[in-house]
Amino acid sequence: MxxxxxxxxxxxxxxxxxxxPPVRQEDIQxxxxxxxxxxxxxxxxxxxxxxxGVGLAAQYVEEDAVVAGIGLxxxxxxxxxIAVASGLAVHKRNIASPWLLLGVVPGLVSLYLVLR
Incomplete structure (x- = not known):
């Protein structure tokens, strides 16, 4: 045979x-x-x-409609x-944080360029 x-x-x-092998708890975490x-x-x-994108759109508003550029x-x-707050919320951090000031940067740059 x-x-x-x-x-x-x-x-x-x-x-x-x-x-x-069994899945370990640290692997899941x-x-x-x-x-x-x-x-x-x-x-x-x-x-x-x-x-x-909204900040860039503010740059293309007519010069006689500065208020619209400021609004954008x-x-x-x-x-x-909202973007920064969403990131904080995903990580379950306190939303009222100094990090929210980073979210204002695109608007401030756009506002500077509109009023320039």
Whole structure:
């Protein structure tokens, strides 16, 4: 009698003789931390793009409608503050933070360029 060699399983299939190791709690926490950072970066960059876009739109307002340019600059600041607050909220930080001042920067730059 000849012995047949053991059948090799493909690597992507489960091997009943070698079960997966149990998932550790620190691995789950690490994954959740990375997911939070990815989500917050996506949210903040998306809303900041909107803020900068509104600030750029303020530069193309007619010269006799300066009030409209100022209004768009205020909107750019508001969207910037919302972007920073959203990032803080994802990380469950206090939203009333000095970091919110960073959100005002696109609006201030736009306002400077409108009034220049």
């Amino acid at each position: 000849s012995e047949e060699p053991p059948v090799r399983r493909a690597r992507h299939l489960m091997d009943p003789s070698k079960p997966r 690490r994954l959740e931390r990375v997911q939070k950072w990815v989500l917050s970066i996506l949210i903040v960059t998306t809303i900041l793009h909107l803020s900068v 600059s205020v909107l750019a600041s508001a969207f910037g503050v």
